[in-house]
Amino acid sequence: MPRLRAILAVAAFAAIAAGAFQPLYVQMLFANAPRMRAAFEELPYRRLPGLRRLMLDVVRTTPPGARIAMYAPFKEWDGGYGYAFRRAPFLLAGRRVLPMLEPDRDQPTGRYLGEAEYVVCWRGCPPIDGFRQAWRSADGELLVRAR
Amino acid sequence: MIAAVVATVMAIGAGAPLALLLAKRRVDARVLPEAYLLGIGVEAAALFGLALCGVPWSRASAIGAVLVIAAIFVRPASWAHAVRPYHGMDVITVILVAGYARFATVASPTDADYIGIWGMKARAFDAVRGIDWAFLAQPYNAFAHADYPLLVPLAYDFQAIVAGAWIDRWAGVLNVGFAVATLLAVRAFLAAETRPLFAALGTLALVPLACSPWIGLAEGAMVAFGTIALLEARAGELTRAAIFLGLAASCKNEGLTLIAAVALALVIAGEGRRIVRLWPAIVIPLPWLIVSRAHGLHGDLGAGDVFGRALGHLADPMPLVRAIAASPPGRPLFWVGIALALAIGIRRVVRRERFLAAAIVLQALAFLAAYVVTPHDVSWHVRWSWERLLMQLVVPLGFLAFVSMLEEPRA
Numbered sequence: 251m252p253r254l255r256a257i258l259a260v261a262a263f264a265a266i267a268a269g270a271f272q273p274l275y276v277q278m279l280f281a282n283a284p285r286m287r288a289a290f291e292e293l294p295y296r297r298l299p300g301l302r303r304l305m306l307d308v309v310r311t312t313p314p315g316a317r318i319a320m321y322a323p324f325k326e327w328d329g330g331y332g333y334a335f336r337r338a339p340f341l342l343a344g345r346r347v348l349p350m351l352e353p354d355r356d357q358p359t360g361r362y363l364g365e366a367e368y369v370v371c372w373r374g375c376p377p378i379d380g381f382r383q384a385w386r387s388a389d390g391e392l393l394v395r396a397r
Numbered sequence: 398m399i400a401a402v403v404a405t406v407m408a409i410g411a412g413a414p415l416a417l418l419l420a421k422r423r424v425d426a427r428v429l430p431e432a433y434l435l436g437i438g439v440e441a442a443a444l445f446g447l448a449l450c451g452v453p454w455s456r457a458s459a460i461g462a463v464l465v466i467a468a469i470f471v472r473p474a475s476w477a478h479a480v481r482p483y484h485g486m487d488v489i490t491v492i493l494v495a496g497y498a499r500f501a502t503v504a505s506p507t508d509a510d511y512i513g514i515w516g517m518k519a520r521a522f523d524a525v526r527g528i529d530w531a532f533l534a535q536p537y538n539a540f541a542h543a544d545y546p547l548l549v550p551l552a553y554d555f556q557a558i559v560a561g562a563w564i565d566r567w568a569g570v571l572n573v574g575f576a577v578a579t580l581l582a583v584r585a586f587l588a589a590e591t592r593p594l595f596a597a598l599g600t601l602a603l604v605p606l607a608c609s610p611w612i613g614l615a616e617g618a619m620v621a622f623g624t625i626a627l628l629e630a631r632a633g634e635l636t637r638a639a640i641f642l643g644l645a646a647s648c649k650n651e652g653l654t655l656i657a658a659v660a661l662a663l664v665i666a667g668e669g670r671r672i673v674r675l676w677p678a679i680v681i682p683l684p685w686l687i688v689s690r691a692h693g694l695h696g697d698l699g700a701g702d703v704f705g706r707a708l709g710h711l712a713d714p715m716p717l718v719r720a721i722a723a724s725p726p727g728r729p730l731f732w733v734g735i736a737l738a739l740a741i742g743i744r745r746v747v748r749r750e751r752f753l754a755a756a757i758v759l760q761a762l763a764f765l766a767a768y769v770v771t772p773h774d775v776s777w778h779v780r781w782s783w784e785r786l787l788m789q790l791v792v793p794l795g796f797l798a799f800v801s802m803l804e805e806p807r808a
Binding site (some may be wrong): 255258261262264265266267268270271272274275276277278279281283286287290291293294311314318332335336337339340341343344346349353354362 | 741
């Protein structure tokens with residue numbers, strides 16, 4: 251009986267160890283780190299190509315503390331707009347990011363535009379009263395409040 | 398990287414006085430990992446305290462506040478050393494952890510919850526050199542779960558303050574620190590139960606479970622604080638356990654349910670009269686709970702008609718059952734091994750490990766309770782959180798499985 255118990259215990263231990271084993275952590279010892287780093291950089295933003303570059307361009311061309319409204323050509327929060335809006339504050343650290351779509355109602359909103367100094371648009375901006383183009387790139391556009 | 402190493406060493410130094418005090422001046426193998434974890438708590442507490450006092454964060458103010466908090470626990474004394482020997486097998490554990498460290502730091506964390514919750518808050522606070530309450534309180538930032546406790550974002554901020562710049566890919570060092578602390582503590586607890594070879598093998602098997610794959614999230618912290626809290630409570634060290642419970646509750650709201658699970662498990666294990674010694678577990682997260690409510694921050698689970706939602710889900714539980722069945726946590730082989738181990742050692746589980754078994758089951762039930770009251774689509778909620786939540790419990794569960802298979806000491 252003690253022998254059977256020992257065999258079962260070894261089997262249980264082996265199952266736990268094998269079932270928990272994570273081969274990735276072994277593969278990482280031999281991985282090409284710079285190549286992985288390059289691949290991982292765009293990974294969180296891959297559904298909106300160019301979003302990361304656009305945001306980094308905005309950081310370079312706006313002052314800390316700037317209030318920036320965010321436009322992306324989606325009518326639903328969960329259908330694309332939220333994807334961009336949830337990621338923007340991380341990249342635009344130090345700036346206040348304001349929505350142009352109501353999170354709960356999927357309604358376009360202009361109620362935060364009054365406090366915005368800039369509007370950043372993924373891909374391109376619709377006409378927005380009181381703002382003029384600051385610059386445009388292949389990834390999007392930045393508008394600045396017209397004086 | 399230098400800043401990450403400096404912040405890690407500072408954490409160990411900041412937590413060492415309290416770790417030694419809690420260890421009753423007996424330097425055992427748990428002191429080092431506990432010093433690190435307590436130090437992370439001290440660093441976060443220092444930044445939280447500075448923010449509440451309106452003092453802008455800087456290297457001088459942050460390090461000064463850490464020194465003041467750490468100094469409170471310094472006691473001149475002689476220490477007894479009681480570190481058990483390590484085993485050659487531990488080298489394999491070190492190699493696997495090195496692979497994990499490479500994974501965790503290869504790039505800035507890519508998880509959507511890091512970018513939209515944990516890392517984002519840390520960056521927002523780092524930019525204003527304090528807690529940005531206005532940012533947290535904006536209804537359009539509700540996706541960032543403003544009510545979540547701040548220990549993990551503040552730990553990133555401390556590292557950034559030491560670095561003098563945003564930490565980018567070195568954020569993952571915190572994950573590595575939590576994993577190493579968990580494994581060192583588990584190794585020490587196993588060594589108290591069995592031979593060095595078995596303790597080393599048990600620790601090696603648990604490496605992938607302690608090394609949270611969710612880089613940048615608070616899961617690694619929850620695994621570390623929660624596991625050590627449960628194992629300290631199992632060892633009868635309730636003050637130590639309570640402090641780690643309090644720190645777990647300062648990482649995620651599941652930490653609050655873990656306090657209740659431990660209290661109830663003590664009752665089930667016949668130790669109910671000792672519950673009062675868990676008071677630090679309540680005191681530690683209390684300032685955040687008060688201040689966050691004062692700023693109007695609240696979570697989604699408790700919003701609206703909680704009772705009505707619970708009744709609705711309980712009246713028709715099949716969507717929840719189907720969602721859980723569709724999101725199996727980990728590989729079946731692991732769960733087969735756990736079930737077999739617990740079956741082999743069922744007598745020991747019932748006689749000697751009732752506390753740990755009950756605490757794990759109760760916390761798992763608390764996870765399920767969250768789905769019963771969720772305002773979200775239950776299948777979506779389960780799909781994106783069930784495995785992650787259950788992984789908070791698999792290290793203590795693995796520990797329970799191993800010790801339950803050990804021969805019971807003869808009377």
